[in-house]
Amino acid sequence: MKIIVLVKHVPDAQFDRHLNGEGSTTDRDESILSELDEYALEAALLLAEARGGSKAGNQVIALSMGPAGAVNAVKKSLQMGATEGVHLKDDALAGSDAAATSLALAAAIRHIGTDSPVDLVLTGMASTDGETSLVPAQLAERLGLPQVTFASALEVNGGRLTARRDGDTHSDTVEAALPAIVSVTDQINEPRYPNFKGIIAAKRKSITTLSLADIGVDASQVGHAGSWTTVESAEARPPRTAGTIITDEGDAGIKLVEFLAAQKLL
C-alpha cells in the first residue's frame, strides 16, 4: 500500500498562541507536530505493518506543507516509523486559507502518485491551530475521492475500506472504495513514541522538498492571492479576570445558588 499521511506543524497548545503579520496568520515559532496527526500516522503504520511493512513494499509518506520549520513535523513522523517524508515549501504558500491549502496539497498528492498510485490519504480530525476541519473534505472534493471523516476504527480489505464513525446520537459503519481520504479521531489508537532505533533510522530516511513549480501550481493560486477568504482584523480577547473566590465553610453550595440567582441564571 502507498499511504500519505498529512502532518502539520502547529503552535504548541500548551502555551499561549499568537496571530501576527499580514492577514493575521499564526505565529509558528514554538511549533510541534500536531498531536491529532499522530493518530493518523499510527493508523498508517498499523496498516502498513499488517501487510508486511516496508520490506513488502508498503510506503507511509509523511507530507507537510509549510515554512522551513514544518520539516520538523516530517522528521518526527520519520522517527515514529514513516518510510519517507515530503516537505512542500514555497514562500508563496504563506497565508493560504483552507481552499488554497487544499489546492496545493491536492497537487502534491497527485505528484506523489505519478510513479505509483496512492491508495489512501490519512489526516487527523482537525488541526489544533486553525481547527476548521475543512481541508480533508476540500481535498476529497478536489481529487474526486470518497471521504470518510472522524473514523474511530479503520480496516482495509482488498480495494475497500470499512470505518466506524461515532456521532453524538449514533455510531455508523461506513464503506468506501480505495483510493480514499480518511480523517481519524483520537479514539482510534494509541500513537507510539519514537524509540532510539527509530530516531537513528530516521536520519537515513530521505525527505523530498517540493516547490510549487515541482507540483505545477502557480503562485497566484495559493497564499493570500489564491485564498478565497481574507482576515480583515484580529484582536486578542481581553484575558478573563478572576472573580470572587471563596473557601467552603459548609454553605458554599447555597452561596453558589445565590450567585446564580443574582446572575439570573436559574
Add this chain to the structure above:
Amino acid sequence: MAKVLVFIDNPGQALKKSSLELLTIARSLGETAVAFNGELNDDVAAALGANGAVAIYRPSAEDLDSYLVAPKAAYLAAAVAASGATAVLVENSADGKEIAARLGIRLSAGVITDVVAVDPDGTAHKSVLAGSYTTTAKATTAVTVLTIKPNSVTPEPSGAEAAPEAIVVAVPADATAAAARITGRNEKGASGRPDLTEARIVVAGGRGVDGDFGPVEQLADALGAAVGASRAATDAGWISHDAQVGQTGKTVSPQLYISAGISGAIQQKAGMQTAKVIVAINKDADSPIFEIADFGIIGDLFEVLPQATEEIKKRKG
C-alpha cells in the same frame, strides 16, 4: 436585495434552535430561501414561512442520508445555482462544516467556519485559537459560505407570514459516485439532556469526580443543563467520549459553565473560555481554573454540588 440560502439537514419534527438562529441571521442579510434534506412536515414548512423563507428547495433524490456529506454538498451547490444566492448559511456541526467545505470547492466560494456574528455586508466575526482572539473575515468570492455556531443570536420570527414556493432541485447524477456509503447504524441511547454544544448551561466534571459523575449529573438535571467532562475523565472511561470539552473535544460557549474537579489546564480552557459566566469548584486552591472563574469555590465537589442541587430544588419548589 441579496439572496441567502439556509441549509437545514433533516429538520425533523420541529425546527431546532440552531436552525432558527440561521434563519434569523439570514433575514438580516437578504431575501431568505431554505434548502433541506429529508422529511419536511407541515408544521416545519409553516415555521419556515413564519421565519421569512420565500422558497423551499428539496432534493430530487431521497437517499442522500445513505452517504457521508459529498452528495449533500452536490445537491446544495445545485440549490445555490437555482436560487441565485450569494450567501449560504450552514450549521457549524462536523457534517455542516464538511458540507460547507465541499460546497466551497464546487462553487469556488470562500468558506468561513465557527462564525458567531455576521454584518449586513457579509463580514463574519469568529473567535480563533480557542477563544484567545476574535477576528473578522470576509470571503473575496462571488458566493460566501458561512457555518454559524449555536447560541450566536436570539432567534426571532420575521413577523411576516410568507407562503414559500416549493422547488425540487435535481441532484447531479454523479453526486454519489465517489461517496462513502453508510452501511450500518447503531443508535445511542438518548440521555434526555440538552445537546452539549447547544446547551445554555453546561456542568462539567474532571479528575476530581474520581469515577463518580452522580453529583455532576444531578446538578445538571436540576439546572436543565448538559453534562461535560475533561479529557482526564473521558480517558479514564468514567463517561462517554462524546462529553469531552476541550482542545481535542467539543468547544462550548454557554451562558453558564460550571466546572467541578477540573484543574483547568490550557487544553480544557480552550473548549470553554468563551462561556459567559464560569463557576469553578476545586479542592486545590492553586488550580488554574480559578484564574478565569467568575465565581470560584475552594472545596469538595461531593459536598458543594449536592448542597447546591438541593437548594435549587427547594427554590424551584
